Amino acid sequence: MKPYESRVALVTGASRGLGAHIAHRLAELGCAVAVTARSADDLRLVAKRIIEDTGRQTLVVPGDLRSREDRVGIVDQVESSMGSIDVLANAAGIGAANEFHSFDGSDVLVTNLEAPIDLTRRVVPCMREREFGRILNIASIAGAVGLPYLADYCASKAGLIGFSVSLREELRGTGVSVTVASPGFMVDEGMYVPYQTPAPWYFGSNTSRKVAERAVKALVKQRSHAVVNRLPMRPMMTINAVSEPMMRFVTRSLGATKFMRGLSEMDVTGTAVNEP
Ligand SMILES: NC(=O)c1ccc[n+]([C@@H]2O[C@H](COP(=O)([O-])OP(=O)(O)OC[C@H]3O[C@@H](n4cnc5c(N)ncnc54)[C@H](OP(=O)(O)O)[C@@H]3O)[C@@H](O)[C@H]2O)c1
Numbered sequence: 001m002k003p004y005e006s007r008v009a010l011v012t013g014a015s016r017g018l019g020a021h022i023a024h025r026l027a028e029l030g031c032a033v034a035v036t037a038r039s040a041d042d043l044r045l046v047a048k049r050i051i052e053d054t055g056r057q058t059l060v061v062p063g064d065l066r067s068r069e070d071r072v073g074i075v076d077q078v079e080s081s082m083g084s085i086d087v088l089a090n091a092a093g094i095g096a097a098n099e100f101h102s103f104d105g106s107d108v109l110v111t112n113l114e115a116p117i118d119l120t121r122r123v124v125p126c127m128r129e130r131e132f133g134r135i136l137n138i139a140s141i142a143g144a145v146g147l148p149y150l151a152d153y154c155a156s157k158a159g160l161i162g163f164s165v166s167l168r169e170e171l172r173g174t175g176v177s178v179t180v181a182s183p184g185f186m187v188d189e190g191m192y193v194p195y196q197t198p199a200p201w202y203f204g205s206n207t208s209r210k211v212a213e214r215a216v217k218a219l220v221k222q223r224s225h226a227v228v229n230r231l232p233m234r235p236m237m238t239i240n241a242v243s244e245p246m247m248r249f250v251t252r253s254l255g256a257t258k259f260m261r262g263l264s265e266m267d268v269t270g271t272a273v274n275e276p
Contacts, residue, residue, distance in 0.1 A: 001030070002028075002029055002030030003029055003030060003220065004026065004029040004030040004031045004086075004087070004220075005030035006030065006032065007031045007032070007086040007087055008031065008032050008034070008078070008082045008083050008084065008085050008086050008087070009023070009026045009027075009031040009033045009034065009085070009086065009087035009088070009089065010033075010034045010036065010061075010074070010078050010085050010087070010088050010089070010119075010123070011023040011026065011033060011034070011036070011089040011091060012036050012037065012065060012089065012090050012091055012092040012115070012116070012119070013036075013037055013090075013091035013092030013093060013138075014035035014036060014037055014043060014046055014091065015035070015038070015039045015042035015043050015046060016037075016042055016046075016189065017186070017189040017190040017191075017208050018091050018138065018183070018186065018189075018190060018208045018211055018215075019035075019037065019089070019092060019138075020035075020046045021208050021209045021212030021213075022089050022091050022136070022138075022212045022215060022216060023035050023046060023050060023089075024046075024049070024050050024053065024054070024212075025212050025213060025216040026087060026089065026216060027050045027053075027054040027056040027058070028054055029216070029220070030056070031056065031086075031087060032056055032057035032058070032059075032082055033047075033050060033056060033058050033059070034058075034059040034060075034074075034077075034078040034081075034082060034085075035047055035050075035058065035060055035061070036061045036062065036063050036065075036074050036092075037062070037063075037092065038062060038063070038064050039062070040060065040062040043061075043062060044060055047059075047060050057082065059077075059078060059082055061074050061077050061078060065092055065110075065111055065115035065119075066107060066111055066115070068118065071115060071118050071119055071122070072122070074119075075119065075122045075123065079126075084126045084127075084130060085123045085126065085127070085133075086127070086130075086132055086133060086134065087134045087135075087136070087219070088119060088120060088123050088133075088134075088135050088136070089135075089136040089138075089215075089216075089219070090115070090119060090120070090135070090136065090137045090138060090160075091136075091138045092112075092115065092116075093111060093112045093138060093140075093156075093157075093191070094107065094108055094111050094112065094191065095108060095112070095140075095142075095150060095152075095153035095156075095191055096153075096191070096268060097149040097150055097195075097260055097263035097264040097266075098149060098150075098152075098264050099149065099264055100149075100151045100152070103152070105151070105152025105153075105155075108152040108156055109152060109155065109156050111156075112153070112157065112160065113155075113156040113159045113160055113163075116137055116160060116163075117163055120135055120137075120163075120167070120178075123135075124167075124171070127174075127175070127176045128171075128174050128175075128176055130175075131174065131175035131176075132175045132176070133174075133175065133177070134176075134177055134179070134219050134220075134222070135164070135167075135176070135177070135178040135179065136179050136180075136181065136215060136216070136218075136219040137160050137164045137178070137179070137180045137181070138180075138181055138215065139157040139158075139160045139161045139164070139180050139181065139182045140153070140154075140157040140182055140183060140184075141182045141184045141203075141204070141227065141229065141233050141237070142154050142157055143155075143156070143157020143158040143159075143160065143161055143182065144157075144161060144182055144227075144237060144240075145236070145237065145240050145247065146158070147256070147260055148256075148257050148261070149260040149261055149263065149264040150260065160180060161180050161225060164179070164224075164225070165178075165224060165225060168224055177222040178224075179215075179218050179219045179222065179223050179224065179225075179226060180224070180225050180226070181211075181214070181215035181218055181219075181228050182225065182226070182227050182228065183211045183215075183228045184199075184203050184204030184205065184206060184228075184229035184233050185199040185203050185204060185205050185206070186205070186206055186207065186208045186211055187199070187205045187206065187207065188207045188208055188209075189207075189208045190208055194268045195263055195266055195268060197262070197263065199259075200254065200255065200259055201232070202232050202236065202251065202254055202256070203233075204229030204231065204232060204233045205229070206228065206229050211228050211229075214226065214228040215228055236250075236251075
């Protein structure tokens with residue numbers, strides 16, 4: 001029997017990229033999967049692929065996570081069609097490099113932080129009652145170290161890391177575990193691709209499928225915070241933990257600030273970065 005046989009999973013940000021791979025991986029582990037995002041057609045394609053590859057029950061639930069009403073509707077629809085949610089994977093996220101003062105970051109904060117917290121609050125009571133639940137939050141290394149020209153994004157992801165480790169400890173012993181996964185740059189798909197600029201080696205790089213595999217593995221093993229790019233990010237984060245000024249000196253010397261400023265000056269509006 002598969003480890004997550006007959007478990008019900010809700011995956012946000014599942015219309016493409018990382019979220020779609022996470023949904024696929026959870027179905028491979030035996031879950032019935034509900035996929036949500038705004039683009040209904042893309043969700044249907046992802047669902048079709050999951051059904052073809054795994055034969056698992058799949059539900060398409062379009063919705064805009066910025067809307068509280070949509071968030072309530074998504075959870076209600078999944079519960080009434082598939083039963084209680086056992087696994088919640090919060091993969092939806094938006095972000096683009098900008099000069100802080102010339103950018104309204106409210107959508108970033110709502111999509112990346114308020115929405116996953118709200119969805120988690122909606123599913124945890126039932127998980128506690130049944131003494132089983134797995135929450136996977138996709139944060140970012142940017143949230144752990146703070147990259148320039150991404151202030152709102154870093155705030156949202158740092159908040160998500162803080163939220164996850166706090167709730168995990170609160171829920172210890174209840175059967176409900178919370179895992180937060182922090183990827184570095186994904187090079188094949190996702191919000192960074194529209195920049196069409198290779199990321200410096202020290203930011204790490206990975207494919208979205210690999211990140212999805214590692215994130216779901218961390219969820220299954222009930223890890224706390226999984227840094228899914230092993231090298232060079234883990235050693236860098238260790239330096240950061242020991243001495244943030246030293247880490248900053250190293251990355252600035254390597255040109256990280258200049259690189260991020262360059263991204264903020266590029267026009268990627270109208271691409272997949274912020275809008276469907
Ligand atoms: N790409 C990277 O290098 C990287 C690095 C570290 C962390 N991450 C994180 O990984 C996650 C996935 O990123 P990605 O690069 O795969 O991004 P992506 O390809 O742009 O996908 C983002 C997903 O979020 C959904 N989404 C965005 N706004 C939404 C909204 N208002 N309501 C509902 N769904 C919404 C999108 O679907 P619709 O547009 O159809 O709504 C899409 O499915 C994000 O949390 C991101 O912060 C990415």
